[in-house]
Amino acid sequence: MANSDQNRDVFPDDVSIDDDTSVISTRGLEAFGRKVTTTASHLIGPITDPTSHPHYQTAMTEIHKQLQKPTLQRGVFAIARTTPTDLVRSKLSSKEIQSRALAYVPDELLRNIPASSNSYSLFQGFQASFPDFTDDGKKHKRRVSRGRKMLDESPVQPGSPHAVQRLKKDKASMMHQLEMLGVRKNMASSEIREIDNKIANLHGMRKIILDRLANLEKEEAVLEHDIMDVESRLDEAQELADEAESLAMATPNKSEEDLSRTEEGFMSQSIYEKLPAANTPPGKKKPRNHRKKTLPILHEHFEPGTMIRSMRAHQDNITALDFDAPFGLMVSAAMDDSVRVWDLNAGRCIGTLEGHTASVRTLQIEDNFLATGSMDATIKLWDLSKAHYDPQGSQEVDEEDEDLAFVNPNDHAVDPPAGSMADCPLFTLEAHLDEITALHFRGDVLVSGSADKTLRQWDLTKGRCVQTLDVMWAAAQATAMGSSDGPWRQTSRSADGSADFVGALQVFESALACGTADGMVRLWDLRSGQVHRSLVGHTGPVTCLQFDDVHLVTGSLDRSIRIWDLRTGSIFDAYAYDHPITSMMFDTRRIVCAAGEDVVKVYDKVEGRHWDCGAGITEAEKAKSPAIVERVRIRDGYMVEGRQDGVVGVWTC
Amino acid sequence: MTQLPYAVDAETPLNPAELNVLRAQYEKEGEMVGVQTKFNYAWGLVKSNVRADQHLGVMLLSEIFRTSPERRRECLYYLALGNYKLGNYAQARKYNDALLENEPANLQAANLRALIDDKVTKEGLMGVAIISGVAVAAGVIGGVLLRNLGRKR
Numbered sequence: 001m002a003n004s005d006q007n008r009d010v011f012p013d014d015v016s017i018d019d020d021t022s023v024i025s026t027r028g029l030e031a032f033g034r035k036v037t038t039t040a041s042h043l044i045g046p047i048t049d050p051t052s053h054p055h056y057q058t059a060m061t062e063i064h065k066q067l068q069k070p071t072l073q074r075g076v077f078a079i080a081r082t083t084p085t086d087l088v089r090s091k092l093s094s095k096e097i098q099s100r101a102l103a104y105v106p107d108e109l110l111r112n113i114p115a116s117s118n119s120y121s122l123f124q125g126f127q128a129s130f131p132d133f134t135d136d137g138k139k140h141k142r143r144v145s146r147g148r149k150m151l152d153e154s155p156v157q158p159g160s161p162h163a164v165q166r167l168k169k170d171k172a173s174m175m176h177q178l179e180m181l182g183v184r185k186n187m188a189s190s191e192i193r194e195i196d197n198k199i200a201n202l203h204g205m206r207k208i209i210l211d212r213l214a215n216l217e218k219e220e221a222v223l224e225h226d227i228m229d230v231e232s233r234l235d236e237a238q239e240l241a242d243e244a245e246s247l248a249m250a251t252p253n254k255s256e257e258d259l260s261r262t263e264e265g266f267m268s269q270s271i272y273e274k275l276p277a278a279n280t281p282p283g284k285k286k287p288r289n290h291r292k293k294t295l296p297i298l299h300e301h302f303e304p305g306t307m308i309r310s311m312r313a314h315q316d317n318i319t320a321l322d323f324d325a326p327f328g329l330m331v332s333a334a335m336d337d338s339v340r341v342w343d344l345n346a347g348r349c350i351g352t353l354e355g356h357t358a359s360v361r362t363l364q365i366e367d368n369f370l371a372t373g374s375m376d377a378t379i380k381l382w383d384l385s386k387a388h389y390d391p392q393g394s395q396e397v398d399e400e401d402e403d404l405a406f407v408n409p410n411d412h413a414v415d416p417p418a419g420s421m422a423d424c425p426l427f428t429l430e431a432h433l434d435e436i437t438a439l440h441f442r443g444d445v446l447v448s449g450s451a452d453k454t455l456r457q458w459d460l461t462k463g464r465c466v467q468t469l470d471v472m473w474a475a476a477q478a479t480a481m482g483s484s485d486g487p488w489r490q491t492s493r494s495a496d497g498s499a500d501f502v503g504a505l506q507v508f509e510s511a512l513a514c515g516t517a518d519g520m521v522r523l524w525d526l527r528s529g530q531v532h533r534s535l536v537g538h539t540g541p542v543t544c545l546q547f548d549d550v551h552l553v554t555g556s557l558d559r560s561i562r563i564w565d566l567r568t569g570s571i572f573d574a575y576a577y578d579h580p581i582t583s584m585m586f587d588t589r590r591i592v593c594a595a596g597e598d599v600v601k602v603y604d605k606v607e608g609r610h611w612d613c614g615a616g617i618t619e620a621e622k623a624k625s626p627a628i629v630e631r632v633r634i635r636d637g638y639m640v641e642g643r644q645d646g647v648v649g650v651w652t653c
Numbered sequence: 654m655t656q657l658p659y660a661v662d663a664e665t666p667l668n669p670a671e672l673n674v675l676r677a678q679y680e681k682e683g684e685m686v687g688v689q690t691k692f693n694y695a696w697g698l699v700k701s702n703v704r705a706d707q708h709l710g711v712m713l714l715s716e717i718f719r720t721s722p723e724r725r726r727e728c729l730y731y732l733a734l735g736n737y738k739l740g741n742y743a744q745a746r747k748y749n750d751a752l753l754e755n756e757p758a759n760l761q762a763a764n765l766r767a768l769i770d771d772k773v774t775k776e777g778l779m780g781v782a783i784i785s786g787v788a789v790a791a792g793v794i795g796g797v798l799l800r801n802l803g804r805k806r
Contacts, residue, residue, distance in 0.1 A: 099708040099712065102712045105715050105732070109718065113722075113725045113729065113751070113755055114722055114725065115755075122688070122696075123658050123696070123727070124656050126692065126696050129689065129693060191687055
């Protein structure tokens with residue numbers, strides 16, 4: 001109220017600040033204020049009933065006349081819409097202004113009001129959920145009242161009007177409760193819908209960020225390649241600079257030499273120095289290390305069971321494959337006697353490893369070192385870092401081909417340049433008398449198992465055999481010792497004799513585990529050369545085996561996977577599939593198996609869940625039946641499987 | 654819109670414990686708060702007698718209005734009611750009129766409009782009375798002063 005006075009003082013009558021957009025029109029306010037003062041001044045003199053006074057009436061008619069002008073009409077209307085206190089607040093108190101700004105709803109929104117399609121109103125929701133908020137609210141009371149009612153029921157005469165009334169009341173309250181329950185039900189379902197929407201939104205966001213991650217990794221790869229490029233150029237430049245320096249060193253010497261040209265020995269020396277310097281730069285190219293600087297993590301965020309890549313690696317049954325890291329190098333061997341090296345990132349064959357005279361049965365890759373064991377009874381070691389392969393360069397042309405290869409695995413990959421692997425072979429280990437069926441190396445120790453029924457331990461620094469372990473002898477020893485293991489006996493399942501004598505082995509420092517065709521898993525101590533424990537359980541030949549620091553997992557042609565506790569030697573867990581297990585590997589979370597099906601069997605250790613991953617699932621809709629999976633490897637949720645038709649699939653798991 | 658509270662409901666505050674439960678619920682749900690929970694808290698706040706609470710309540714209601722279009726119609730009424738309680742009659746009328754435009758037959762909204770009109774005229778009359786009173790007083794004092802001045806001359 002003081003404000004309207006104030007306003008009148010602040011704005012002199014002749015100044016018209018036109019502000020129609022504000023909640024109240026100042027012009028209207030002024031006019032009204034003026035009229036009020038006139039009325040007031042008229043009233044000053046004789047203090048009588050204002051309405052009866054002629055002056056008041058003239059003033060009122062004056063106002064009325066002015067009110068007929070539309071703008072003023074609007075102004076006065078605006079003022080009548082609210083009260084002076086409201087005006088004061090909206091104009092003066094900063095706190096009020098602030099909160100009004102926060103709670104302001106723009107007019108566009110006010111105009112855009114869809115018809116409500118909700119099954120319950122917010123207020124009903126409030127009422128329905130309210131009893132829940134107060135702990136001993138209606139619910140509790142209701143139960144009590146029901147109990148009381150049951151107690152009271154007997155004394156009341158069933159026919160009396162009192163009882164009718166009470167029953168009616170009860171019915172009403174129960175109806176109300178029913179209604180409230182309905183509302184609550186609707187609330188719950190609409191809340192679920194809300195959450196579903198949120199989940200959908202989050203999924204969208206996840207997809208966007210996944211794309212971003214993919215792009216980042218792409219950029220990372222490009223940058224890494226550039227860095228490698230620059231590094232090699234830097235090396236070359238450094239060598240050139242060194243050469244120039246040595247030349248510069250030599251030239252003053254020469255001028256000196258010119259001065260004293262008698263010393264012939266000096267001159268010959270400088271030539272001697274120059275010759276190797278001139279020869280080294282082009283001749284000895286440092287082996288470039290293709291080790292990745294960055295760790296791709298994209299696959300970890302894919303849906304488990306997503307195919308990353310599929311390629312036709314060979315034309316025949318895959319007999320062995322391994323890879324060093326997700327998106328790293330993969331080596332595959334097949335019945336067609338070829339061994340191929342692959343770049344998993346690009347899905348391209350880097351080259352073929354030549355040397356074995358028969359097909360490779362087993363191989364392992366670790367830190368660019370590759371060991372292959374073949375049916376020709378030899379083991380070869382290779383250094384893959386010596387391959388002549390540029391992961392990025394000269395491939396830009398092939399980009400489309402690569403995409404095609406991704407879509408259609410039957411497309412033949414671009415043939416690698418011949419001789420790209422010429423520098424890779426390191427040495428050959430020859431001592432076994434029959435085909436190599438299993439090998440494993442760690443550090444300098446390599447252990448191989450052969451169909452000649454022996455295991456051999458090799459020293460990789462010297463390249464020679466340091467110990468031979470005779471499995472038959474160990475089995476006989478165990479019988480002689482009267483141990484319960486019993487002598488060597490062929491299991492019933494391998495009656496056809498197709499199973500490898502040594503199915504799988506793994507070495508860790510002086511510990512060695514090997515699984516053999518008699519279904520036995522033997523743990524050896526390499527220092528003594530003795531079997532210190534035998535794990536009995538499998539009823540068919542053991543084909544695959546892997547251990548970590550606690551557990552040993554074995555797979556067998558008896559269709560079962562057994563998980564042993566290494567500390568106690570007892571069985572920890574076991575499960576079986578429908579067909580013999582040909583290959584198995586585990587990482588921190590999953591155990592993956594090739595079990596004679598067109599899919600890879602995955603056991604999720606964390607969730608305790610079995611599921612299938614592979615081409616058999618994705619291609620089921622297309623009514624195609626992919627070949628049976630023969631070999632499978634997994635590292636950090638990145639799974640590679642090789643099939644009987646030579647196709648290699650890469651999956652996230 | 655089948656069920657809306659009458660303005661009387663807004664005048665009966667919850668007890669502090671109940672309001673605390675609502676607040677705890679609201680805070681527990683954090684950023685992903687559901688519409689119903691938000692409304693429960695906002696309505697509890699609007700019912701309160703503390704002006705700061707009412708402000709917060711209206712703010713939350715306007716947030717609901719902005720974010721969930723399917724609740725806009727209802728929210729209009731609560732916004733009107735909240736602003737009415739705050740004494741922001743211009744705002745209250747704006748929202749209420751918007752609602753009546755959509756639902757001319759809404760009883761609660763009609764009731765609220767009557768209430769707002771009532772309040773505005775009452776306070777308006779009070780305002781006019783006070784202004785005229787002040788003016789009368791000023792006039793009397795002025796007159797006295799003038800008379801005094803006149804006497805001195």
